[in-house]
Amino acid sequence: MNYKSVLNNVVYLDIETTGLDPLSSEIIEIGAIKIKDFIQSEISILIKPIKDVPKGIYHLCEGLRKEDLDNGYELQEAKSILKEFIEELPLICHNKSFEKSFFSYYFPDINNNMLDSMELACILEPNRKSYNIQDLLSEITTIREKERHRGLSDSIHTMLIVNSLLCRLWQKEEENNKVNALYNDIKKLFNNRPSWEWEEYLLKPIMFDFIDYPYVLFKERLFKPLRMNKIDIDYERYEKLLRDNEIWNNGGDFKYQYRADQESISLQIRNNYEKSKRIFIEAPTGSGKTFAYLLIAIITAYLNKQNKNYEDSNFVISTDTKELQNQLIDKDIPNMLRKLNLYNKINFGAMKGKGNYICMERLKKSKEFDNDDMSLLAFIFLKRYGEDGISGDLENINFWALNHFKIDKYKIHINCDSENCNLDRCKTTCYLKNRYNELQKENITVVNHSLLASWPYSEKRKINHLIIDEAHNLMEKAYDFFSEEFNSFEFLELLKQINETTPSIIFLLKRLNGLYNYKNHIDTDDIINKSKDVEINLAFILNEFRRLGLKNGQYNFSDEFFNSEEILKKSLSSIKELLSNIKLSIYRLYKVLDDYMKSILDEDEKDSGNEYRVLSNYVMKLRDSFEIIDNFLEFSKDYAKVLEIDKEYRYFIIKNIPLNIAKLINENMLKEVKSTVFISATLRINNSFNEVKKILGQQEANTFFIKPVFNLKDRTKIFTVKDIGSYKNEDIFANNTAKFIYELAVKTKGHMLVLFSNNLRRQSVMNRLIQYAKGTALEVYDNKKAIQYLKDKNRQVVILGSKGFFEGIDIPGDSLNCVIIDKIPNINPTDPLYKALKAYTNIYYSGYNYPKVCIKVKQGYGRLVRSIYDYGYFIILDGGTNSETLRKLEGDLNGPRINEKWSKEIVNNISLDFNRWDEENFNSIIKEIDINKIKNSFNDISFKMNLYWECIENDAMKEISKFKNNEKIIELKLQDIKNKKL
Numbered sequence: 014m015n016y017k018s019v020l021n022n023v024v025y026l027d028i029e030t031t032g033l034d035p036l037s038s039e040i041i042e043i044g045a046i047k048i049k050d051f052i053q054s055e056i057s058i059l060i061k062p063i064k065d066v067p068k069g070i071y072h073l074c075e076g077l078r079k080e081d082l083d084n085g086y087e088l089q090e091a092k093s094i095l096k097e098f099i100e101e102l103p104l105i106c107h108n109k110s111f112e113k114s115f116f117s118y119y120f121p122d123i124n125n126n127m128l129d130s131m132e133l134a135c136i137l138e139p140n141r142k143s144y145n146i147q148d149l150l151s152e153i154t155t156i157r158e159k160e161r162h163r164g165l166s167d168s169i170h171t172m173l174i175v176n177s178l179l180c181r182l183w184q185k186e187e188e189n190n191k192v193n194a195l196y197n198d199i200k201k202l203f204n205n206r207p208s209w210e211w212e213e214y215l216l217k218p219i220m221f222d223f224i225d226y227p228y229v230l231f232k233e234r235l236f237k238p239l240r241m242n243k244i245d246i247d248y249e250r251y252e253k254l255l256r257d258n259e260i261w262n263n264g265g266d267f268k269y270q271y272r273a274d275q276e277s278i279s280l281q282i283r284n285n286y287e288k289s290k291r292i293f294i295e296a297p298t299g300s301g302k303t304f305a306y307l308l309i310a311i312i313t314a315y316l317n318k319q320n321k322n323y324e325d326s327n328f329v330i331s332t333d334t335k336e337l338q339n340q341l342i343d344k345d346i347p348n349m350l351r352k353l354n355l356y357n358k359i360n361f362g363a364m365k366g367k368g369n370y371i372c373m374e375r376l377k378k379s380k381e382f383d384n385d386d387m388s389l390l391a392f393i394f395l396k397r398y399g400e401d402g403i404s405g406d407l408e409n410i411n412f413w414a415l416n417h418f419k420i421d422k423y424k425i426h427i428n429c430d431s432e433n434c435n436l437d438r439c440k441t442t443c444y445l446k447n448r449y450n451e452l453q454k455e456n457i458t459v460v461n462h463s464l465l466a467s468w469p470y471s472e473k474r475k476i477n478h479l480i481i482d483e484a485h486n487l488m489e490k491a492y493d494f495f496s497e498e499f500n501s502f503e504f505l506e507l508l509k510q511i512n513e514t515t516p517s518i519i520f521l522l523k524r525l526n527g528l529y530n531y532k533n534h535i536d537t538d539d540i541i542n543k544s545k546d547v548e549i550n551l552a553f554i555l556n557e558f559r560r561l562g563l564k565n566g567q568y569n570f571s572d573e574f575f576n577s578e579e580i581l582k583k584s585l586s587s588i589k590e591l592l593s594n595i596k597l598s599i600y601r602l603y604k605v606l607d608d609y610m611k612s613i614l615d616e617d618e619k620d621s622g623n624e625y626r627v628l629s630n631y632v633m634k635l636r637d638s639f640e641i642i643d644n645f646l647e648f649s650k651d652y653a654k655v656l657e658i659d660k661e662y663r664y665f666i667i668k669n670i671p672l673n674i675a676k677l678i679n680e681n682m683l684k685e686v687k688s689t690v691f692i693s694a695t696l697r698i699n700n701s702f703n704e705v706k707k708i709l710g711q712q713e714a715n716t717f718f719i720k721p722v723f724n725l726k727d728r729t730k731i732f733t734v735k736d737i738g739s740y741k742n743e744d745i746f747a748n749n750t751a752k753f754i755y756e757l758a759v760k761t762k763g764h765m766l767v768l769f770s771n772n773l774r775r776q777s778v779m780n781r782l783i784q785y786a787k788g789t790a791l792e793v794y795d796n797k798k799a800i801q802y803l804k805d806k807n808r809q810v811v812i813l814g815s816k817g818f819f820e821g822i823d824i825p826g827d828s829l830n831c832v833i834i835d836k837i838p839n840i841n842p843t844d845p846l847y848k849a850l851k852a853y854t855n856i857y858y859s860g861y862n863y864p865k866v867c868i869k870v871k872q873g874y875g876r877l878v879r880s881i882y883d884y885g886y887f888i889i890l891d892g893g894t895n896s897e898t899l900r901k902l903e904g905d906l907n908g909p910r911i912n913e914k915w916s917k918e919i920v921n922n923i924s925l926d927f928n929r930w931d932e933e934n935f936n937s938i939i940k941e942i943d944i945n946k947i948k949n950s951f952n953d954i955s956f957k958m959n960l961y962w963e964c965i966e967n968d969a970m971k972e973i974s975k976f977k978n979n980e981k982i983i984e985l986k987l988q989d990i991k992n993k994k995l
Contacts, residue, residue, distance in 0.1 A: 016169065017225050018048040019176045020214055024125075026104045027167035028112055029074050031066050035118035039063060041082055042074070043095055044164020046172060047102065056098045057165040059085035068790030072807045075161040092120050099125060103210075107131050107146055107171045108413070128210050130175050135414045136211075136390065137178050137195070139397045140404035144413055146170050153177040155228045173228065180229045183217045192217075195397075202389050209390065240264060246353060248312050252279030255308065260352055268957040274719045278305035281717045282690055286313060286478060291689040291714040293484070293705065295696040297907075298875045299722035302692055303341070306330075306480050307349050313478075314456040315355055325687075329458050329476045331465045333483035333490070334820060335408065336797075338363055341459050361457040362448060366464050367429040369407055370445035371399040376427040378515055391418035395427060405444025412798060425506060431469065432630035449473060462487060466494035466682055477687050483820065484691035485868050488708045491674040492846060495681070499641045501551050502664035507634060511544045512537075518631055522606070525624045526613050533612045543602040550598050554591040557584075559662045567660065567773055573845035574645070574654040574667075576852050581656070588656075589646060592667075596642040603635035644669050653849030670846060672853060675710025689714075695871040698864045700904060708864075725908040728884040729877060730926060733892025733899070733913045740836045740891045743777065749916070750835070750890055751781035754811060756920045757831060757886075758791050761927065762979065763809030765831040768818055768873050770838045775813050778835075782811070797822075804828040806961045806979070819872040823879060826959025830885035830927065832877045837893045838869040866898065867905050874906055882937065882958045884930035886923060931978055935962055944991045947974055 026045040032038030106112040109129035147160040196215040261269035285292040296302035310328040317326035350356040382392035399405040452474040653670040698704040769775035942950040948967040966975040
């Protein structure tokens with residue numbers, strides 16, 4: 014189909030390459046569509062590569078063949094053809110930085126202006142989760158074509174996306190009676206600067222007609238509606254509803270299987286709610302814990318709401334990871350509500366701390382966006398992201414947009430200030446205020462553990478019933494939740510508010526003084542000098558840290574102040590003196606501001622104005638900082654006093670960490686909560702709840718656990734590796750690890766997750782592994798966004814992850830069948846918190862270390878098996894020298910024995926084991942299929958369970974069926990399938 018272009022005299026261009034780095038990769042294809050004087054022409058150029066093309070590129074680029082590239086143009090020929098075609102017209106590329114980097118290297122004399130359609134999409138529609146071609150095509154057009162990763166087709170798709178983006182903008186502006194609003198905003202913002210490259214294209218052409226672009230999707234599709242049968246549901250059956258397959262298979266979107274264990278979990282949660290108790294539940298992977306607790310929360314909330322018992326019609330679900338929070342809000346809760354026919358009868362949402370949201374007032378007043386053109390675009394992006402109050406969560410900004418506009422460096426200047434934000438009085442429309450006002454009528458609110466520890470919204474929403482998922486994380490992170498911290502970098506930013514921001518503290522103080530008839534003379538110089546004294550003292554201590562050489566190689570220095578290592582111990586007195594100087598200079602600044610405010614307002618006078626509130630909060634922050642340093646310098650057996658110094662001496666942090674978190678959890682988190690469920694797949698240590706109950710102060714709580722759902726002993730193998738070497742021998746370990754991963758990946762065709770406890774070690778291994786993978790089909794990644802690539806059976810992907818990858822990743826089926834961790838994740842004996850606990854509570858190392866090791870290893874192992882069809886290898890590269898730890902882990906993992914093997918032995922045996930497990934899966938599917946619909950039934954089960962088995966032929970004439978899994982092909986007689994004889 015020949016699509017019309019909205020824009021004239023432009024070229025849409027896309028390139029395909031052998032990699033991401035122009036220094037080591039080549040351009041192999043250029044595609045472009047030119048619109049000149051409203052006449053379209055196309056070009057597609059294949060370029061003969063000099064080096065071998067990785068096999069993964071042939072999988073990625075649909076229809077690309079080696080023989081076609083071998084017959085392609087030489088690079089200089091291709092450049093000549095391209096230059097003649099594009100003339101001097103502007104080039105529009107999707108993520109132009111990619112094309113620009115390759116053109117700068119290979120075609121430096123092509124200087125056409127480049128426009129970025131991805132940047133345009135971000136500015137026009139800033140609240141999108143994804144801006145890649147495939148997602149934009151499916152979300153803003155009616156065109157249902159796949160992104161082919163070919164030059165010409167991607168260029169055409171880019172044109173369609175730009176057409177749709179502009180049409181949607183113009184229609185929205187017309188609907189809201191704001192014609193040319195964005196154009197005028199940008200023109201005003203870029204006044205006296207070179208205009209934004211897209212500016213002229215934001216104006217709708219004269220005589221433009223939307224009818225020429227019938228594929229533009231003007232209204233969003235929130236979700237694909239399911240074809241649901243009407244089912245009468247007796248909600249008072251609660252967990253027994255899990256027995257009704259008809260409810261859960263309604264809509265046909267997933268394969269439901271009743272699990273008695275899941276019903277048991279739901280029953281325990283309901284009983285706990287009804288008796289207003291606390292309970293710990295360990296529900297292993299595959300037991301369906303999320304489904305189990307959501308069922309009770311939703312039905313209980315609904316029935317109480319119907320009975321006007323509003324106090325008991327709300328639940329708070331707390332999670333540790335962003336991934337689970339998003340999964341609950343975007344998928345699990347809405348899906349269950351639809352199944353239960355309660356979608357519009359239960360209100361739900363996510364809530365975060367105030368600092369996670371944009372403050373539109375702070376954004377409007379900020380002076381941080383005047384530096385360059387990109388900062389102005391960042392301002393426009395953030396303004397449009399938050400202005401309607403339908404979005405504003407800074408964590409939900411698309412990853413590409415976050416990096417492209419460098420949003421992170423502005424966050425501290427435009428996020429909501431907890432102390433100065435009065436949501437009840439604020440008149441500005443914002444997403445946080447909207448969410449805040451919705452809390453009162455919300456039935457299910459999803460939060461994170463950190464917010465739960467300091468719940469700031471109690472005036473709107475009291476927490477009555479609480480479900481803490483991923484509860485194992487409380488054992489470690491609760492120390493952080495209840496600690497107090499002074500950060501020198503953040504404090505310097507606070508000092509800038511004295512006279513460098515708009516409005517400044519001095520300006521507000523003078524304004525307040527004026528409102529009360531100038532009762533006092535404000536000595537501006539004195540205030541500024543006192544703030545400078547603090548800055549000088551902060552600089553002095555950083556210089557002292559540098560002089561003393563307080564650093565830990567490539568890492569930040571960190572130690573317990575009163576139980577320090579020798580290098581810090583020798584200098585304690587001088588550091589104490591410097592910290593005291595900082596404390597006193599902060600106090601002087603605090604005192605002068607506090608005295609001014611007290612002299613302006615009499616003791617019996619109260620002021621609710623904005624100036625007074627902002628000044629009061631600022632003075633309170635100064636006082637809090639003074640008190641944190643004062644507490645830090647005072648010896649106490651109730652706290653760990655931790656000093657952390659940036660490895661480049663840019664800042665330092667001091668922390669006062671309480672050692673008795675049990676008391677704080679009961680007083681701060683759970684004091685007024687009626688019922689609480691602590692639930693996780695990994696709560697028991699040494700097969701007992703005693704440790705977690707002791708740490709969290711819940712000795713009286715009930716407990717319940719489900720035995721492992723899957724046959725881990727037969728479906729997994731666990732190894733340590735004899736010849737990888739110790740992680741302490743960095744180069745040898747990295748070399749051996751990269752070689753071992755590569756050899757395994759060749760056998761498994763990727764689908765591997767490698768977890769590291771150290772980022773530098775991960776990077777070292779990655780650099781070497783990339784060299785092994787050059788010219789092969791193997792793809793190596795180190796970010797969570799690449800997790801989705803594991804699910805593509807045509808790609809051979811290995812992901813190297815760090816601490817954040819140990820949980821929050823759910824990849825069932827054949828997508829992940831090998832998980833590797835670099836070492837037993839022991840804590841360092843010099844860990845500051847451990848040193849304080851050891852000194853003041855007499856805890857011994859193994860008693861502190863093993864619970865952390867156990868939880869971390871169980872979490873890593875839990876990535877491997879997520880369904881009855883899952884299998885694989887779990888490998889610990891450096892198993893350490895403590896055989897007792899390995900034996901204890903065997904018991905806690907509930908899997909097979911942990912065997913120590915040579916790397917070659919593991920590589921040689923992996924194919925045999927994987928083939929056996931694959932065939933077991935094949936046999937299991939055959940036993941489940943509908944014999945009257947062999948092909949459709951087989952493929953449906955395989956697809957839903959994320960397996961790579963496929964029925965490729967079902968020939969009734971020949972009475973055979975053929976099945977394929979990668980290169981493996983099985984042929985069976987139809988009669989044998991019907992008789993289940995395999």
